[in-house]
Each structure stands twice: as C-alpha cells, then as structure tokens.
Amino acid sequence: MIELRELTKRYGGRVAVDGLSVRVQPGVVTGFLGPNGSGKSTTMRMILGLDAPDQGEALIGGVRYQDLGWPLKTVGALLDAGAFHPGRSARAHLSALAASNDIPGSRVEQVLRVVGLSDAATRRAGTYSLGMRQRLGVAVALLGDPGVLLLDEPVNGLDPEGIRWIRDLLRGLAAEGRTVFVSSHLIAEMALTADRLVVIGRGRLLAETTVAELAAGGDSLEDAFFRLTSEATDYRGVGAS
C-alpha cells in the first residue's frame, strides 16, 4: 500500500503538489489522473525519494522509500521514458540495476523476455524507438518482482498493441494482489485500465473515486473529467468549453 500524507512540493514559490493525502490499495489498478502540469510526475518522484517534499510524507507499507532494505524488490517504478544512459545496452542497464539489489542475472533475461526486448538486448538503448524505451522502463519496474508498481504515463508513445499489452500487464499484476499506481492525462485510457481513480489538478486532490462512479454521473467520462478539472487546469486551448 502507498500512503501519501499532506504531501507538498514547491518549486521556487510555485506549488506543484499541494497537501495531497491519498491511500493506494493493493489488488486493484489505481489510476492517477490529471491534466498536464498537475503534479503527477512530481508526486511519483517524491514517493521514490528522488525529490524531497516540503511538507508531508509518502510511505510504502508504512516505510519511507529511503528506508527500504531492497528498494527494487519492494517498489518497481517506470519514470518518464529515458531514465537510462543512451550508450548502454538494455541488458547492461538491467544487469547494473539488478546487481544493486542482489537480483540474479537470470531475472534480467526473464524480464527482457516479458517485455519482448530479448532480441534487441545488446543494442544501445539510445537507438530504441519510444515504444521500446517504454518497454525497457517496464522491464526495470518488473526487475525485482515488487509488490508495489509505480508507472508514470506508461502508454505515452506506445502503439495500440503496446497500449493493450500494458493494460493487460497492469491488470494481471493487480490481480496477483500487487499495488499498481499508474498516472495518465487520458481519461479514456484510464477508464479501460484502472479500477479506482485519484484525480488531481494543480497539485490538489479533486476526487478519489471509481471509474463506475464517475461514469454514473450521467455525462460522458470525458465530460465528467473536464467538469472535475476545469477549475484546476493551468493551460487550456482557446475554444475548449
């Protein structure tokens, strides 16, 4: 389980995440939904101890990320595509991370197979297409067979087949009892993938709901999403209602 308590982050006076308190439960896919710039990536980075919160804290199974004994075996994360050195092969990238958490080399081959990168494993990751990069990111997340998965916009850059693959993968992982927290700015995608939804705008919690509840409002999911976030969107094209 992931627990955010009054999580707050400012960048030079601007609030990126504003007193966010959420519990993310195991066994279901929880969608983390919000317009661009609403603070999803910042929240993910704070959960991983990469950015320090100004106030509040993020706990994983009651423990701060920094205090985990084997972080990769506890939490698997896909950050914005490209958290790797472009000159290093996928296999070397995974092997290095595996070594840091005493994960056996056989597991590296296993996750390469799961994400379908076995044949490209010796190629420099910088030569990968966006979809392959996302797959490498997913391989990193799965590396330690963790009980908690955090994925920041995993379907960005994927083709329809890749999107369906991610969806099935995440639902399968949740069905095994894992905690799956996945961000997106696309309500239509989240409606298909997630069971529960955490909706934020301008860093604030707007709603903790389920896809079913949101759909029950009468209007379309998209309209419901716009209704929720309309007060809290930074950038909007002229003409959008």
Place this chain on the structure above:
Amino acid sequence: MNRYGFRQAARMERIKLGSVRSTWWLAIAAVVSMAAAGAGVGLGYRSHTPVATAAQILNNSLGGAIVAQLLLGALGVLMVTGEYGSGMIRSTFAAVPRRRTVLAAKVAVCGGAALTVGLVASFAGYLGGQLAIRGTAIPAAALTDPAILRAVVLTGVYLGATALIGVGIGAIVRHSGAAIGTLFGLMFVPMIVAGLFGESGIQVGRFVPLLMLLNSIAVTSPVPGLFAGWGSALLMCGYAAAAVLCGGVLLRHRDA
C-alpha cells in the same frame, strides 16, 4: 542480509562503467597519448647534442600526462554527469536511495579503474621514451632505480586522483560540459595565476596540480621549493577528497 550496501552499489557501478563506450575510448586515449608523447620525446632527443641524460628523457617522456589527466578527469566527470544528463541518475537513486553509498561506490570503482589506467599510461610513456632512444648513446633509465620508479608510479597516482577530482566536480556541477570546463579551468588557470607572482610564484605553485605534475611528481628529482613527489601526490589525493566531500554534501539535499 536484509539490505543493500556498498558492495551491491559498487557492483552496479562497475557494470555501468564498463558498459559505455566512452570509458574505453578515454582509457585507450590516455594510454596512447602518453605512449606517443614518450616516443616523440625519445625520438626528438636521439640526435640531440649534447647527449641527453636519463633524467631528461624520463621527465619529458612523462609529459603526456598533461593530456592524460584531462582524459581521465573527463572519465570521472562523466561517471556522474552522464547520469544526470540522461536521467539515469533517477534509476540509480531509485535502486540505491542512500546517495552517499552511490557516491562512495563511484569513487571506489572510478578510483580503481583510473589508477590502473593511469599506471599503465604512465608506464607506457616511460616505455615509449626508452624504446625510442634504443641504440643511442643516451643512458637508459631503469625502473630498478627508485627515483625512476617513483616518478612513474606517482604519475599514475596523480592521474587516478585527477579522475576522482572529476567525480567530485561532476557531483557538484552535474552538467557534463560545465563540469569538464570547470575541471580544465582548475587545471590550467591556477598555473597561469602562479606565473603572475613571478619570483615568489613557487610558494603558490607548489599547490598547483599541473606544476606539481611537471616539476615534482613526474620528474626524477623535484624542482627546489616544491614538495617532494609523494607529498605532491598526497596533496592531489587531498584535493580529490575535498571535491568528493563537497559533492557528497550537496548530493544529499538536492532533488535528483
């Protein structure tokens, strides 16, 4: 064991260092540049009158260290800034959240690799010089001579320390271009400044890396006024420790 530690982090860093091409290019270039400088010096002195001394040949044939220090310094810098530039640093800190464990592992792995390459390069410079003067009247410099061996070994140590200064500056500056620029500046600017002091420049100059290299470390007998070779090498290690400690303090508090 119920948590990761230095050993795991060091294994990660070893794999990372060995799996990017720049590491190998920089290491090869460091060795080649020193070997070439050594051979060039030897060839230049072959027909020189009066006949060169063993010390002259040795001192000059280690001169390639001026280039090698920049290459190995860049190696150290890139070990940190290469991760910030690509976003890899987030994967690294997600795997090993205790950042000073990561830095310690980088120091150990980079220091070990750069010391090894530095010693090989230094020996290559010595060997290049010696091979190039074979068959002439110039006396050979034997490694069994303590003064010769000391110069060759300390030059390797100097190169290893330079790489660690690079790691420290990389952790402080975090941007490849800026960090390499800073490192090069720190290598050359103090030497120019020391020159401005004229006669008393030696009081300042003995603390300046490049002057220590050329007049105290990579020579059979140090220029009067400078520290002994091992003293200069120790001072370089001190600079490296200071740079790494600064980097470690900053690393802890900054967002990745």
